[in-house]
Amino acid sequence: MTGGQEGVAVEYVTRARAIKKLQLSLSDFRRLCILKGIYPRDPKHKNKIGSTATNKKTVYLLKDIQFLSHEPLLQKFRELKSFHRRIRKYMGKGEWAKIKSLEKNTKPVIKLDHLVRERYPSFVDALRDLDDPLSMLALFATLPRTNVDSHQADTSLKCAKLLREFESYVVATDSLKKAFISIKGIYYQAEILGQQVTWVVPHEFTTPVPVDVDFKVMLTFLEFYMTLMRFVNYRLFTRLGWEYPSQFIEEGQEVVFSSSFPEISLPDEIFPDGDHRLLSGKKIFVSREVPRKALCFVLQCLGATASFSQEDGTCPIQEDDPSLTHQIVDRPFLSKMFVEREYLQPQWVFDSLNTASLVDMTDYRLGATLPPHLSPFTSTEEDDLTDESEDETAEAVTADAPIVTKPAKKKKMQKVQKELAVSMLSKKRQKLYQKMQHSRQKRLDEKNNLKSKREAAATKVESQ
Structure with missing residues (x-):
């Protein structure tokens, strides 16, 4: 820094100078920033930092770079x-x-344990930030595993194992509260130690690996997320008295990617009065055309014993076993059916979970037209489109009060779209737009002021 500089000039530093100060390559600098949670900044007066060409450069806070200079990972x-x-x-x-x-x-081994403790001082902080780690683990667990890239296959198996361990805890503790099938995948939400954890799992389709994605950046995030999930799973398992690493989820592909969970001995404090979950004691068979992993996961969270047909022809409970109480089928009809068994479509399981009750089976039988699969993640807060409660809605209708109509909903949507469009403008255009809005509001205020003065004058004349 040259003498006499102050303000923005000494608070920020360009990426080139930061790399020179830390003596790292560009790829290592990016990796270190991701692991430490440090990101570029966008100051208001970027032209005052260094040369006039800095406007087009990436800049960081000088304090962040000084913070990185003491990181043990540098060595x-x-x-x-x-x-x-x-x-x-x-x-x-x-x-x-x-x-x-x-x-x-002699190959150096990079460990990220200290970064997890640094970024998450308490276990609750880690639970609050599990959404992205779980979603990325689920994504990499479903990527194609080829024999050409053994490292990719090994990473995929490790991701699946960590995700399986977390799901085992969710099953054992009855933590799953919501699930929703969308185009992007299947969304889940669990409540763990008072914290809501939401993640998305891709559909079970063979998806080609995109060529326009920077996997180096994603793998850096994944490396940290895997370390974080090991800490989280260890804490969750020890709360139940389980051993960790898991003894019932092995590294083998057959075990990790199986949809059956092991027999879990539940602690008495979880269900002190017995297991009274929605499907406790039920034995349900999942047909081969149904998304097996998702259905088995949700069914076991509801307390059911799930069975399915494996690729080798074996299954925990045979399809013709008379002890089966339900069968999940996604076909219009079956050639062979059992009288004492209920045949239902997959949506019945998800709707029962979201409503916390067993919904009527009539609308979910084979060949029936299903009711709309509504998202349970919609906000229930009071706004222009919702009332505070169902009771208030009933009172409003009874009293012939005005209720929300489609034009109001359309107006709300237009307002949201307008705000989004403004946020996508450049800073220069945003400032110009704000000036226009300010001038328009000023003219409107003057007009309203003159109108109120005229009305006051007219009222005064009438009173005389």
Whole structure:
């Protein structure tokens, strides 16, 4: 910094200067910023920072860069850079045995445990921030696992295992409260220790890996999220008295991606008066055309024993077993049906979970036209489109009070779209728009003021 600078000039630093100060490559700098939760800033007077060309550059707070300079990971990054330099040297010489020995014995290992403790001082803080980690774990767990990239397959299995462990806790503690099937995937919401955790799981389709996605950035986030989930799962498992790492969820693909959960011995404090969940004691068979993982997860959260047909032809409970009470089917009809068994469409399970009661089966039988699958995540707060409660709504209708109509809803939607459109404008255009609105409001206030003066004068004349 040159003498005499003050204000914005000393509070911010460009990315190039930050990289030079930390002596890192651009990729390592980006990785470190993601892991530490530091992001670029957009100051009002960017042209006062450095040269006049800084307007087009990325800038950071100087305090953030000084904070990064004390990070222990810096030394690990430098050691890893030196290690890769040695590997490239031996690759040029063709000494493959030496390379294998180096990778086995001297490769630096980067651990992120201290970052989790630093960013989440308490366990509740970690639970509040689980939405993105769970969604990303579910995404990478469903990516295609190829034999070509063994690292990608191993990462996918680890993500599936961590997600499976979390789901096992949700099943055991009756924590799942909402579920909704959308185009993007299946949304779940669980309540854990008083905190609402919402995540989305992609549909079980074979999706090609997109080529326009920067997986290096996503893998950096994933690396931190996996470390965070290990801490969270450990704390959740120890609360139930379970061992961790999990003994019933192994690394093998057959176990991790299976839709059946192990027999879980529930602590007495979870269900002191017995298990009275909606489907407790029910045995339900899930047909092969139904999304198996999602249905089995929700069914077991409701207390049911779920069975399904596996690829090898085996299943925990055979389809013709007389002890089965329900069967989830997504076909218009079946060639063989049992009289003592209820045949229902998958939406019945989700609607029962969202309403916290067993909904009427009549509308969900085979071939029936299903009722609308409404999202349980809509806001119930008071606004222009909703009343405070059902009782107030009934009183308003009884008293012939005005109720909300479609034009009001359309007006509300137009207002939201207008605010969104304004937020997408550039800063220069936003300022111009604000000036226009200010002038328009000023003219309107003057008009209303003159109108009120005329009315006051007219009233005075009439009184005389």
